[in-house]
Amino acid sequence: MYRDVTETDCMKFEKLLAKHECTSATFIRQISNGEEDFSLNRTQLGDMKKFLVVMMYRSEDRRSQYFNRRFDFLTEISLKRHMDHNKFSSIQTVWFENLKWIIEAPVDDIVKEYQKAFIFRVKSESPAARLSPYRGPIHGSELEDFGYLMTQTIACIWQAEAGSEFILFEGCFGVWDGDTGIWFHNFFIISPRFAIVLVNELYLTERMKEKPRWTSLFGDSLHAFPETNYKKGPLPKDFDLETLFYHSTPDDVFKYKRIVVPKEDVYKVNGIFLDARRKFLTYKSTVSMYKSLRYHDKVKKHMFQDCLDYSVLRPGLPTVLPLGNSDATSGTTVLPPGNSGSNRRTSIILLIGKPVAGKSTILTQLGTKTSRGRSMGSTKDVYEE
Template identity: 25%
Template structure:
């Protein structure tokens, strides 16, 4: 019998970016003893623990990375001889994505730009989608059959078409097929539920990718369901004959925090220069703009390594023809094709790290907090900054004329008590230090 496995919906390689910096302030009047303690704390540093606020229990605690942000047997396929085959496939994709994320983080610490290859971007985009798709809220939607009437009927038809016995099997098949299918072809794979195929196209193909970087004194937070949260518009379309209608969403941004200093952001094509959102205004019948409209949105700069043969180029007259969404994924691909550019895996894309100011970082954190569940588990680095984040949460929604949907008064009180306790301990500790450099040492290990 195959033993149970604990699967992370937020991978360890990202959680380690939030790991506690294991440093210790060492006070010693003896140089030899000081050196011994220094070696001990350096050897203790493992980077495998997180500072957590547990909302259900209203407490601050330390958690091992190995036992948080995960679930038992998420990908277990009881209908296959190799029950963990999906997990094995996913581990390969995760390894590729981890290298891309590591390159982004390391480069951001030294340079203002990074160059990524098309094949690496494809792996990253696919992995980001699956990370969002496997978080509890999305996975449990299938397990608990929490669909509107129209979507529920579509799921039932999909199950019959593919001989699936439960909606949970639909979710697992979707994950498997997305992993196995080339990035550009996911939208056309009919073995993936049509709503999720459309979602993949909307985010991972139509949107362009940006990287937002927090300043020295700011940090992004990580929450249980923060991966893939969007900023945009929710609206309802009346259900009409044929079953069309229901709740709709239009997103300006999708957020994927990868470290306390970096967030990968998928941006709507309307932020491209010369595109705009006028067509959206006409569709909605009113004007609505992103709360991040003043943030810089530089699309990546492409460098194609190949051109089409002259005989296959489109005539110039076809540049005046309207964009056909059935033939091309987005307007940029249409333009590139008309210009004779041919996609290749080693095409290069140069991304500029967008320097996000404090207001922007707090606003992103506020969006993540506003979608928190009652069982929220929140990871952070700095206790004072987390307290400031909660204070800013209420201010941000007031400034943007929105009503906050969460009550974090208990969390705010718990943080306040912890900060005061830490302050008192520091004061007591300092009172016992001899004011002479040769009698005590203060050290912080990197």
């Protein structure tokens, strides 16, 4: 929960975010309940994408990047210019003001500002948003990320094949598959069975495949354009972007279908998460978790960057139990010490071994670097219930 003491209502931004959350929650409930017909109109789709973007940006990973000043030299310069333009006193303020702006601004205003920033960068012939002369209410690099996700992606619904599941962790909203600056898929895990995946439109329309160096870890079978019902009637057969723009209305309806994802691709998604060195993980099926770890170990040398070593965990997995629950397949949400179920940001933990004498051993630092990186031994903390 974020409070802004400069506002008359210090909870103003949480209340605004709650409105977007309602749209997303309804759609997610339709997906999870197995309903055959689940759809969004254009306005609702914009609200849902905005909510996903906000939840990605407000994560601990992104916040700590600002609070710990983890930026390269050019980004630091860009942030300093943005601070001078807006008279901000600290980089931490930039993060909070970015968050407030994206929550408060209408979707149409975000799109217009994104287009403005993009034009600034193109005219300056700058290869990167951080070098752009754009100055506005939000830092240019973040604005281009937000704008891309909201305007240049197609939402797909992935369902894990029976016998497999997506693992969850403290940053499972927005993790991507692709290269630096080129995203193919952004994953938003909503349950062990389902994920909302925002897919790059250029990838779907084959244009990215003209660049051989831009390759995704996933094939073409996991994508499906939604069925679109236009309020003004069907589009003409030979339409261009201008025709599409004037034909579109806020009341156009997009109907989605679930795409069943083969087990190997589910383990691949989990491998991306595992390679990101997360503090906490949780899962429902010990078998699926074990297979995900084995898959990561098998392919990491040629598929992933950090090649973390999780082999020390695998022998203990058959005895792993969720905290406070005797059924390893119950799927109960697990929260770390001090958290309550009222928090929007899901915090999650991976337990190693059985609870003993009122205590549960919690893995708080997953994975160790192999010879390709500096050694970092895993540590275990004990949480007293």
